[in-house]
Amino acid sequence: xxxxxxxTPGIDxxxxxxxxxxxxxxxxxxxxxxxxxxxxxxxxxxxxEQADERMILNMGPAHPSTHGVLxxxxxxxxxxxxxxxxxxxxxxxxxxxxxxxxxxxxxxxxVTRMDYASPLFSELVFSLxxxxxxxxxxxxxxxxxxxxxxxxxxxxxxxxxxxxxGMDLGAVSMMVYGWRERxxxxxxxxxxxxxxxxxxxxxxxxxxxxxxxxxxEDLRHLLEIIPPRLDEYEVLLNNQPIFRxxxxxxxxxxxxxxxxxxxxxxxxxxxxxxxxxxxxxxxxAYDQVEFDVVVGTCGDAFDRFAVRLEEIRQSLHIVEQVLxxxxxxxxxxxxxxxxxxxxxxxDESMEALIHHFKIFTEGFHVPEGExxxxxxxxxxxxxxxxxxxxxxxxxxMHIRGPSFAxxxxxxxxxxxxxxxxxxxxxxSVDPIMGEVxx
Amino acid sequence: xxxTDTFADEHEAAPVASTALFGQTVLHPVRDAYVATVExxxxxxxxxxxxxxxxxxxxxxxxxxxxxGVEPERFEVVVGLFDHARRQRVRLRIQIPADDPTVPSLFDxxxxxxxxxxxxxxxxxxxxxGHPDHSRILLPExxxxxxxxxxxxxxxxxxxxxxxxxRR
Numbered sequence: 001x002x003x004x005x006x007x008t009p010g011i012d013x014x015x016x017x018x019x020x021x022x023x024x025x026x027x028x029x030x031x032x033x034x035x036x037x038x039x040x041x042x043x044x045x046x047x048x049e050q051a052d053e054r055m056i057l058n059m060g061p062a063h064p065s066t067h068g069v070l071x072x073x074x075x076x077x078x079x080x081x082x083x084x085x086x087x088x089x090x091x092x093x094x095x096x097x098x099x100x101x102x103x104x105x106x107x108x109x110x111v112t113r114m115d116y117a118s119p120l121f122s123e124l125v126f127s128l129x130x131x132x133x134x135x136x137x138x139x140x141x142x143x144x145x146x147x148x149x150x151x152x153x154x155x156x157x158x159x160x161x162x163x164x165x166g167m168d169l170g171a172v173s174m175m176v177y178g179w180r181e182r183x184x185x186x187x188x189x190x191x192x193x194x195x196x197x198x199x200x201x202x203x204x205x206x207x208x209x210x211x212x213x214x215x216x217e218d219l220r221h222l223l224e225i226i227p228p229r230l231d232e233y234e235v236l237l238n239n240q241p242i243f244r245x246x247x248x249x250x251x252x253x254x255x256x257x258x259x260x261x262x263x264x265x266x267x268x269x270x271x272x273x274x275x276x277x278x279x280x281x282x283x284x285a286y287d288q289v290e291f292d293v294v295v296g297t298c299g300d301a302f303d304r305f306a307v308r309l310e311e312i313r314q315s316l317h318i319v320e321q322v323l324x325x326x327x328x329x330x331x332x333x334x335x336x337x338x339x340x341x342x343x344x345x346x347d348e349s350m351e352a353l354i355h356h357f358k359i360f361t362e363g364f365h366v367p368e369g370e371x372x373x374x375x376x377x378x379x380x381x382x383x384x385x386x387x388x389x390x391x392x393x394x395x396x397m398h399i400r401g402p403s404f405a406x407x408x409x410x411x412x413x414x415x416x417x418x419x420x421x422x423x424x425x426x427x428s429v430d431p432i433m434g435e436v437x438x
Numbered sequence: 439x440x441x442t443d444t445f446a447d448e449h450e451a452a453p454v455a456s457t458a459l460f461g462q463t464v465l466h467p468v469r470d471a472y473v474a475t476v477e478x479x480x481x482x483x484x485x486x487x488x489x490x491x492x493x494x495x496x497x498x499x500x501x502x503x504x505x506x507g508v509e510p511e512r513f514e515v516v517v518g519l520f521d522h523a524r525r526q527r528v529r530l531r532i533q534i535p536a537d538d539p540t541v542p543s544l545f546d547x548x549x550x551x552x553x554x555x556x557x558x559x560x561x562x563x564x565x566x567x568g569h570p571d572h573s574r575i576l577l578p579e580x581x582x583x584x585x586x587x588x589x590x591x592x593x594x595x596x597x598x599x600x601x602x603x604x605r606r
Contacts, residue, residue, distance in 0.1 A: 029571035031579055089576035096561075097586055132460050259486045259522075262550025280525055368502050371460050372489070372518055372529060383489055385516060389498040400489040400518075408553050437576060 026415035028075050028083035035073050035085075054082070057419075061090050065168045065423045068433035072410075072422070079418050084411045088404075091437035099397035103363030104130050105338075107394065109200045111384075114399060115435040116197055118157040120149050121377040122399065122435075123202035128283065128373040129386040130204040133366050136338065140285075141329040142206035147284045148322045149192070149201065150375075151315040155226070156185040157378040158308045158315075161430050162233060165305055168427040169246045171237060181229055188218050205339050206332025219323055223316055230312060238306070247302035251413035251425040254299065261412070262405040265380025266307045267429060271299030277376035289321045301428035308430075311378075338364050363392030379403050379430060399438060403431040455505040464529045466508045472532050473542045476517070479528060480547055484519035487548035488527070490555060491516050492562040496536075496588035504531075512536035513564055517544070517551075534564060543569040561586035 028035070035056050060071035069090035075083040099110050107130065111122040124146055131138060138146075163178020186196045191212055193199040201208045237243050253263070255273040268275055276293040278286040294310040296303030332339055340359045341352040368390040374383040380402030387396040406429055413425045454475055455466040467475040493514045495501060504510055513534035520527050534541060543566040544551045555566040556575040563584035566572060574581060583590055 027571075031573060033579070089574075089578070092576040094585055097592065101592055260549050262487055262548065262554075264488075275522060280522070369459060370493075370503060370516075372462060372527070374488070381488060383518070385489060385491060385518075387493055389501070395498055396493045398489070398491040398516075400491075404553060404557075405550060408550060 026083060027411040028073055028085035030073075030085070032073075032087070059422070061087075066426060067164065067431055070407075070426065070431060070433055070436075072426075074414075074419065074422065076419065079420075081414045081417055081419055081422055084414050084422075086407050086410050088407065088433070088436050091433050093438075095438045096397055096399065100394055103392045104204055104366055104394065105359065105363050107397070108203050109198075111397075111399060112198045112200055113434065114401065114438055115377065115379070115382070115403070115432045117160050117432050118153050118378045119198050120146075120153040120202055121375055121382050123200065124150060125373055125375045125377075125382050125384040125399075126386070126397070127202050127204045128375070129371050129384040130366060132371045132373060133369050133386060133388050134204065134338065134364075135367070136205065136333055136335050138206055138333055139330040140327045141210075142331050142333070143284050144322060144326050145207050145211060145331060146202055147286065147289075148319060148326070149189070149207075150284075151318045151322070152185050152188065152222075154378045155312045155315040155319075156182045156189075158312045159185070161308050161378075162237075162305075162312075165427045165430075166237065166243075168423050169243060171240070171243055174233070174236065177229065177233065177236075181226055184222055184225060188215075188222060191215075191218065203332075205335065206330070208332075210331040216323060219319060223320055223323075226316060227313065230309065233309060244302060246421075246424055247305060247428070248300060249298070250301045250417065250421045251428060252298060252300045253409060253413060257412065258299070258409065261408045263380065263409050264402050264405065265376070265378070266304055266311065267380065267406050267409060269294060270296035270303035270307045272297050277374060277381060281374070283373075283375060288325070289318050291315075291318050301424050304428040304430075308378075365390060365392050366394075374400070377402055379432065379435075380406060399435075401435040401438065403429075403433075403436045404438075407431050407436055455508055457503060457505050459503060462527060462529060464503070464531055466505055466531050466533075468508075469532055469534065469541060472515075472530070473544070473547070475530065476519070476544055476547055479519055482521070483523050484521045484526075484528060486520050486522070487544065487551050487554075488518040488520045489516075490518070490544070490551050490558060492534075492558045492564050492586075494562060494586065494588045509533060513539055513562065515541055515558070515564060539564045540567055541565075542567045545569055560584070563587065 054075065054077050057074045057076050059074055060066040061069040071087040073085045073087060074081050095110055095114060099107060102110055107126050108123040111126045112119040114122050159178050159182040163175045166174020166178065189199065190196050193201040253271050255271040258268045258271050272295055274293055274295050279293055291314045294307045294314060296307050340356045345352040346356055366388040368388055370387040372383055372385045374381050382402055383400030385398040386394055389395040410425065410429060414422045457464045465475065493516060494512065495514060496512055499510060501510065511533040513536065515532045515534055517530040518527060532541060541564065543555055545568065553575060555569055556573060558564050559566060559572060560574040560576050561584055
């Protein structure tokens with residue numbers, strides 16, 4: 001976990017890695033029907049010989065360590081995983097199609113349900129895209145509130161990872177601790193947004209409400225209790241030989257391989273590749289706060305765990321700075337095009353009532369155009385490609401889910417390892433299936 | 439629009455129309471020059487393919503933003519590439535006619551597009567030539583239709599449960 005100052009782009013692609021991807025020795029590329037046939041009469045795909053040792057094992061979608069409903073087809077030889085195929089889609093509800101039938105104001109209610117462990121990031125990226133198409137400026141305070149909430153959400157999401165990662169590896173007490181600390185953060189969210197998840201708090205034009213009275217005290221309380229507990233995690237996990245043995249050297253990914261497979265976020269950083277959109281493509285006010293980009297050295301499951309643990313500290317460090325730097329002002333834009341009139345005006349003015357009614361029934365019209373925005377979510381680059389035809393609803397909304405792309409690394413990480421390591425690998429990739437399937 | 443000149447210079451072999459929107463560079467290669475353009479961009483330093491998706495312009499055919507000489511078609515494959523060293527993104531929009539929705543796969547250049555191309559095929563029915571596993575990814579393997587197309591209505595397909603005996 002030594003921070004590397006310089007980015008290391010242009011890494012030469014190892015030729016053997018290229019072959020490994022193309023010849024499919026790690027990725028099982030076959031349909032379920034084919035796999036079922038193979039499971040009955042196992043034979044070597046190259047020589048055609050009957051190999052009794054080789055079999056297709058189905059893992060999931062209801063397996064507890066598959067983080068929701070990920071299903072894996074594993075080609076096994078004894079205990080060793082040869083090829084594998086992640087089977088996804090069990091949570092597919094057509095949210096991109098739904099997004100085309102909701103107004104831009106309703107959009108965040110939809111996208112927030114994608115990555116349910118870090119909902120605020122989906123809302124943020126959708127709002128940023130809409131605002132860019134609209135060409136509106138968001139007040140400074142709204143930007144800082146967004147940043148504050150997102151960093152807390154990153155901490156909450158990584159705490160959830162610490163909990164599930166611990167449990168997957170047999171450190172069951174971590175499950176309790178991780179959820180306990182996350183709960184503290186969610187309690188703050190509930191106070192600010194009214195909800196513990198699926199907040200619909202970040203909206204085009206700003207945020208839904210200003211921070212409640214006493215938010216500073218709540219944050220100071222958080223900053224007081226969480227860091228010592230992170231130190232406890234280190235004692236519990238980092239210094240635990242069994243935990244280390246389960247993770248170190250398991251599921252090693254090369255930087256070039258990660259880039260080729262479009263992996264982002266902690267997975268990419270754990271390989272030692274110094275890349276974080278918050279620093280390298282600053283959005284919100286990340287250029288005005290200090291934080292370290294945490295990188296690993298070996299790209300194994302332990303590094304992915306350690307990167308996330310340290311990122312919680314960095315997020316809290318940002319929160320600490322936001323406490324002092326939070327500017328005054330509006331929490332949403334006063335552009336009448338997207339913001340309804342104040343409640344008091346509605347009682348006095350017929351026009352204000354009509355205006356309010358129009359915004360919430362028809363929605364505001366967004367100029368024609370297409371735009372791509374990206375933010376660094378806890379899982380990597382979360383992007384939104386938004387096309388508007390000039391109407392009140394998006395013509396097309398595509399969410400580039402980091403988990404969806406990161407999942408492609410699974411077969412390569414598990415290749416040639418024991419099936420017990422598969423659990424550690426899935427856990428360390430930390431996919432959120434709601435975002436994978438959308 | 440200085441971007442236009444830069445890209446015209448760098449891609450003399452296959453000139454590619456380019457536009458800029460909100461400071462984002464958009465290239466509009468024709469379908470035949472698509473892979474060659476991506477390859478030259480990769481050699482230039484665009485090290486990762488961030489996203490790949492499709493837009494169905496069935497009900498919005500006369501969109502703006504296309505440069506002169508680019509004939510609008512029903513489908514558009516949208517690919518985002520990222521050059522980390524120069525901190526630059528580029529977006530490619532490739533016009534795909536409705537009667538032959540086929541494009542070459544980017545798998546050999548960017549293996550990370552494998553799942554994205556499968557998703558695009560699954561939801562839009564755009565085919566990717568040379569893809570190693572050209573199959574559905576989100577929907578069941580025996581599904582018919584491509585739901586994100588604009589002519590697939592909402593609610594046209596009743597919600598299916600496992601116990602339901604009738605074919606959707």
